[in-house]
Amino acid sequence: MLVADIMHTPVITASRTATIREALELLHRHRIRHLPIVDGEGRLFGIVTDRDLREAVPSRLAVDEALLARLAEPVETIVRREVITTHPGEFVEEAAQLMRQHKIGCLPVIADDAIVGIVTHSDLLSALITLLGVDAPSTRLEVEVPDRVGMIADLTAIFKQQGINIVSLFVYQSPEPGRRRAAIRARTMDPRRLIAAIRAAGFVVRWPKLPDDRPEGGKGPA
Amino acid sequence: MRPSEDAGARETRPLRPPSPEPPSSRSGRTDPPGPNVGAPEPGGKAAPGPDGPPPAPFSPKPWPRPIWPARPVGSGGRAVLIHHPDLIRYRFHDEHPFDQRRLLLVLDLLEALGLVAPEERLAPDPSAWDEEPLLRVHGARYVEAVKAAGRGGRAGTPPLIPGTAGEGTEMAGAGDAAVDEVEAEPHTAPAPFSADDLLDYGLGTEDVPIFPGMHEVAFLTVVGALTGARYIMDHPGHHAVFLGGGLHHAFPHKASGFCIYNDAAVAIRYLLDRYDVRVLYIDTDAHHGDGVQAIFYREPRVMTVSIHETGRYLFPGTGHVTERGEGPAFGTKVNVPLEPFTEDDDYLAILERVLVAAFERFRPDVVVSQHGVDAHRYDPLTHLALSTRAYRAIPRLIHTLADTYAGGRWLALGGGGYDLFRVVPRAWTFLWAEAAHRPLVDAEVPAVFLDRWQKKAPVPLPRRLLDPPFPPIPRRKAIREKNAVVLKRVLEFLR
Ligand SMILES: [Zn+2]
Ligand SMILES: [Zn+2]
Secondary structure, three states: OEHHHHOEOOOOOEEOOOEHHHHHHHHHHHOOOEEEEEOOOOEEEEEEEHHHHHHHOOOOOOOOHHHHHHHHOEHHHOOEOOOOOEOOOOEHHHHHHHHHHOOOOEEEEEEOOEEEEEEEHHHHHHHHHHHHOOOOOOEEEEEEEEOOOOHHHHHHHHHHHHOOOEEEEEEEEOOOOOEEEEEEEEOOOOOHHHHHHHHHOOOEEEEOOOHHHOOOOOOOOO | OOOOHHHHOOOOOOOOOOOOOOHHHHOOOOOOOOOOOOOOOOOOOOOOOOOOOOOOOOOOOOOOOOOOOOOOOOOOOOEEEEOOHHHHHOEOOOOOOOEOOHHHHHHHHHHHOOOOOHHHEEOOOHHHOOOHHHHOOOOHHHHHHHHHHHHHOOOOOOOOOOOOOOOOOOOOOOOOOHHHHHHHOOOOOOOOOOHHHHHHOOOOOOOOOOOOOHHHHHHHHHHHHHHHHHHHHHOOOOEEEEOOOOOOOOEOOEOEOOEOOOHHHHHHHHHHHHHOOOEEEEEOOOOOOHHHHHHOOOOOOEEEEEEEEOOOOOOOOOOOOOOOOOHHHOOOEEEEEEOOOOHHHHHHHHHHHHHHHHHHHHOOOEEEEEOOOOOEOOOOOOOOOEOHHHHHHHHHHHHHHHHHHOOOOEEEEOOOOOOOOOOHHHHHHHHHHHHOOOOOOOOEOOHHHHHHHHHHOOOOOOOEOOOOOOOOOOOHHHHHHHHHHHHHHHHHHHO
């Protein structure tokens, strides 16, 4: 999954000559927390956050001359110039690492010197849900396989032979050395024959259990 | 989409819109009977308290065959059992867990126990219904695909339960002529649907294989649920039970999880269109009621409450507490995902707290409940490990709440249940007995039932309706803690 797949576009930006008041209004109107500032050619000049703006314009009880003057100043007086950015072709996990390391809440996405999108925390969470979540009715199986070439091919061949569609698959470390775990969502409500076939092929199905494995050994009707 | 004008043109007077009155003042409606049913109840009898006067002593009557008159005779009963003999044609093949011939076992056990009076039987009549209510939920193209699949699919396979083939397994009408030629060419469907097209509609998959006449029997199932919906609206305070229904996984454009048409959703949509009522849908199947939830996800007049085994592993994977509806319906979709091996006590305690909160919050006009019985410990597909004690208590709870809050307008549907011999007949016997106001505490399974079915069953049949206590399952504390977190969250949402 790439940054291009999850980024927000188009991006709300402000020109570096915009006033602080205009920047505040943009944040408010679009309910956003990060505002990229661009120069005359549309290149990223810097970024301001809602926090920067709040600090620049302390809240006061009365609207006085000083406040009005502050609001009329150009936003470039408070802009952060050094901005961590990403690229549409970067992997989502790299973008997530960048945001975590630099403790930042958003990444402008830059291609050919122009800002083409923006990625925030909530985009990353959505991506996580898409990757791990359920988007089609399916049963989840967890299978332990030896960490060797071709094991996943052997495993998925069983699904094909059983005529059951795989809707998602990921493979991750097992606490046991030399093994991997495959979490597979299969489009069936009755995984019993599938589980039996996976076991017959020598893999360990960690879940679901078959009725015969249960404490009371309850058997189905057929 | 617009509510169906045609359906609205039928004779029954629509209900008044939902009102904020307390439940006690909402029960005594005296709407006239509809066109499809017998005489109205004698005056005054339609306005009892929560459960009315104690039911008259019931004298068992012999079970006539054929058993289902098209109209109830009189209306002495305060509940109807809706059934049609052709429903048992809803089955896929021998290896498939879903097989509506389980209804034969249920009816047989009810008969052996003398639990259904002749006037309580009601047969759905598919010729009396057009497809409009079906098309309010399912896409026209999808319905065409189901019809095409049923004309071109495989011919029938030998029966799972020996001795039940014969007079009921081949479809009459559509499909008859096609049977011979499709024997030779098993997997093809006539144009304009290729096998791949049908797969896109979920037809011809492992879960929903194609069989001859699948549209006709799936439509009959829908008509059964519609018949129940109309019955409870025409007979204030009466209940309807349709064990052939509750196929809650079907989506508007896709068959899923053994379900072709979503009869529960069609019945609910019909209630909305024709009567403009608020419907509380309660789903106690072991699997999440995903199809019904999805169909009404933005409909604020429908609250869905599904209590099910967590979808972390189990099909369909949805039904998380955070699925709460969208837009104007946010907060009207309730999900209670429970840990495997939750067992009776915790399950029932959680269900009661959630349902009371849901009724209090939503104040429904009508209750539609889905009574899948696949959360039983013997069920081969799931792991909640309930016993028939839960299946005695669930209908009792829903019945009491429906009578108290919704003027007794209660339609109970069937659902999943894959231990055909040991679980389904006993569990649904408790359901019907409750709805018919003849609740059972326990009973011996009559010898006549055992004699008939034991030789066909692969396992010893239980001797009593109530299961003996099962040995406790370890890890109880961890299971209880996780369920408590879920319950707390759900109750917060319902406040
Ligand atoms: Zn009642
Ligand atoms: Zn189920």
